[in-house]
Each structure stands twice: as structure tokens, then as C-alpha cells.
Amino acid sequence: xxxxxxxxxxxxxxxxxxxxxxxxxxxxxxxxxxxxxxxxxxxxxxxxxxxxxxxxxxxxxxxxxxxxxxxxxxxxxxxxxxxxxxxxxxxxxxxxxxxxxxxxxxxxxxxxxxxxxxxxxxxxxxxxxxxxxxxxxxxxxxxxxxxxxxxxxxxxxxxxxxxxxxxxxxxxxxxxxxxx
Amino acid sequence: xxxxxxxxxxxxxxxxxxxxxxxxxxxxxxxxxxxxxxxxxxxxxxxxxxxxxxxxxxxxxxxxxxxxxxxxxxxxxxxxxxxxxxxxxxxxxxxxxxxxxxxxxxxxxxxxxxxxxxxxxxxxxxxxxxxxxxxxxxxxxxxxxxxxx
Numbered sequence: 299x300x301x302x303x304x305x306x307x308x309x310x311x312x313x314x315x316x317x318x319x320x321x322x323x324x325x326x327x328x329x330x331x332x333x334x335x336x337x338x339x340x341x342x343x344x345x346x347x348x349x350x351x352x353x354x355x356x357x358x359x360x361x362x363x364x365x366x367x368x369x370x371x372x373x374x375x376x377x378x379x380x381x382x383x384x385x386x387x388x389x390x391x392x393x394x395x396x397x398x399x400x401x402x403x404x405x406x407x408x409x410x411x412x413x414x415x416x417x418x419x420x421x422x423x424x425x426x427x428x429x430x431x432x433x434x435x436x437x438x439x440x441x442x443x444x445x446x447x448x449x450x451x452x453x454x455x456x457x458x459x460x461x462x463x464x465x466x467x468x469x470x471x472x473x474x475x476x477x478x
Numbered sequence: 479x480x481x482x483x484x485x486x487x488x489x490x491x492x493x494x495x496x497x498x499x500x501x502x503x504x505x506x507x508x509x510x511x512x513x514x515x516x517x518x519x520x521x522x523x524x525x526x527x528x529x530x531x532x533x534x535x536x537x538x539x540x541x542x543x544x545x546x547x548x549x550x551x552x553x554x555x556x557x558x559x560x561x562x563x564x565x566x567x568x569x570x571x572x573x574x575x576x577x578x579x580x581x582x583x584x585x586x587x588x589x590x591x592x593x594x595x596x597x598x599x600x601x602x603x604x605x606x607x608x609x610x611x612x613x614x615x616x617x618x619x620x621x622x623x624x625x626x627x
Binding site for chain 2: 314315316317353355372375376377378397
């Protein structure tokens with residue numbers, strides 16, 4: 299049997315190999331495709347390592363007294379995932395969403411923007427980013443007696459003092475609410 | 479006259495595509511070739527086909543960050559395309575400059591010189607995303623022709 303007949307019958311059985319995408323909404327997408335950047339505002343600490351490593355300069359972090367805003371402009375992002383690679387708290391990830399075509403009017407609106415509010419330290423009152431619970435659980439994995447909610451409300455220097463007090467067997471520092 | 483209008487409104491339009499490489503790394507050009515040439519993504523289903531001359535084109539796809547060396551040639555070729563035309567910026571380079579932004583040899587982004595209609599970011603964009611952009615460009619083109627609201 300000539301080879302082309304085999305191909306012919308196979309094509310008749312399997313139908314066209316064309317993906318019917320723009321005419322029907324469904325299409326195939328690989329699971330690990332690097333599409334849009336998304337930021338988890340519960341984890342982002344605003345350290346800025348992502349904007350340091352961003353090849354295209356697509357990430358901007360604006361720091362304020364009581365918050366920071368992290369912005370990713372999808373029109374400059376080259377989907378290299380260096381931010382995901384270097385983020386120490388895994389707050390940045392890339393989802394396989396490749397639907398990126400948009401009209402020119404929306405050019406500067408295709409952004410991923412998250413604002414993270416700061417909270418005052420319960421001992422000294424300084425504004426600080428509370429450590430995410432997931433990270434605290436990792437840090438204090440061997441210290442079952444530590445009250446994580448209390449540690450979370452402390453700024454880094456007060457937390458250091460608190461840890462020193464605990465190792466020395468001294469009572470914890472008085473919080474502002476308790477003083478009032 | 480009425481028959482003429484009826485024919486104009488109901489005839490199927492087939493925009494021809496033209497590619498301009500404004501200093502691209504060839505990544506987006508490969509994706510454009512893929513979108514057109516392999517049966518899987520087949521852009522010809524939308525009535526589009528690539529043409530060799532800018533004078534026959536309706537939708538122009540621009541890749542690359544517009545280097546200073548090629549700027550004048552790109553503008554010359556773009557001006558040869560008859561109106562109404564739809565300009566599609568393919569990849570992050572023509573849209574924002576991408577990884578080459580603010581380089582000494584870069585004169586982009588391309589909308590400093592050319593009015594862009596559709597952007598499709600990606601490095602390079604997926605063939606399906608380019609198909610989506612061409613479909614969006616088709617809509618804008620029909621609007622420019624006065625066939626659709």
C-alpha cells in the first residue's frame with residue numbers, strides 16, 4: 299500500500315490538526331507557561347530584589363511611610379521569571395495566562411499593582427511591615443512556646459530584644475496597649 | 479446605489495498582512511512565521527495572508543525596538559502602506575522598548591513615531607496571542623472602513 303494512503307486515512311479519521319482558537323474560545327495552554335506576573339500581597343515584604351533583577355525594568359516599588367506599592371508593567375515584562383527565581387518569600391509567580399492583546403488606549407493600564415499597608419510596632423510604635431505568618435511559622439518551627447501573634451506585631455529591633463529576653467529567661471516587654 | 483452599499487457591507491473582507499522588522503532579535507518574527515505557515519495556527523482562516531509589498535497591505539505587524547539605524551527605512555515603508563491601515567506592535571520591544579529600553583541605539587518605543595492600534599506584549603508572544611491581536615486588528619480595521627460600529 300502506498301504511504302500516502304496511510305496518511306490519507308489517518309487524516310480522514312483524526313480530522314484537521316488546526317487549532318480552532320480565535321473562532322472558538324477554548325485552546326490548549328501548557329501548565330508551566332510563563333504568562334502574566336502575579337504578586338501575593340500577603341507575602342511581599344517590599345525588599346526590592348525583584349526590581350533589582352528585572353531585566354526589562356518592569357517592576358517598580360514605591361515606598362511610603364506607612365505602606366509600599368509594587369507595580370509590574372506587563373508591557374515591559376519579558377517573562378524571564380528572574381523575579382520569581384530570586385524572591386526570598388515566593389511572593390511573585392507567573393500564571394499561564396497569555397491573553398495579552400489589547401488596544402493602544404489600554405497600554406498603560408495592563409499592570410499588576412498591589413499596595414501593602416504597614417502596621418505600628420506594638421512596643422515602640424514604629425511603622426513596619428508585619429512578617430507574614432507563613433514565614434514566622436518557618437522561623438519559629440522549633441519554638442512551640444512562642445506566641446506568633448505577639449511576635450508578628452513587633453518591629454525587627456524589638457523582636458531581636460524580645461528573643462534575647464526570652465533566651466535570658468526575662469519577662470516580655472510591655473506593649474503600648476498594656477502601658478496605656 | 480443601494481445594491482452597491484449592500485454588497486460593500488456584506489462582502490467578506492480579507493486584510494493582507496505585512497511585516498516590518500524594526501531591529502528585532504528575530505524571535506517575534508519566528509512566531510509570526512509560525513502563526514502564518516504551520517497548519518496548527520493557520521492565520522489564513524481569518525482571511526489574512528502575508529504580502530511582499532507594503533502597497534498591498536492592510537494590517538502591518540511591527541517587531542523590534544526601532545533602532546536608530548533602521549528608523550528612517552521603517553518610517554518610509556510604513557508611509558507607503560495605504561490608509562486605512564492597522565498597526566500591530568508585536569512583542570514588548572516595539573511597545574515599551576523591552577529589555578533594550580533606553581539603550582544608546584534605540585529610538586523607540588514605536589508609538590513615538592507611528593500611531594499604534596493594537597499591542598500584543600510577550601517575549602515573544604504566543605502564536606495564539608498573535609492570532610488574538612490580528613482578530614482585534616481586523617475589528618479595528620473594519621471600524622476604520624466604516625463597516626462596523
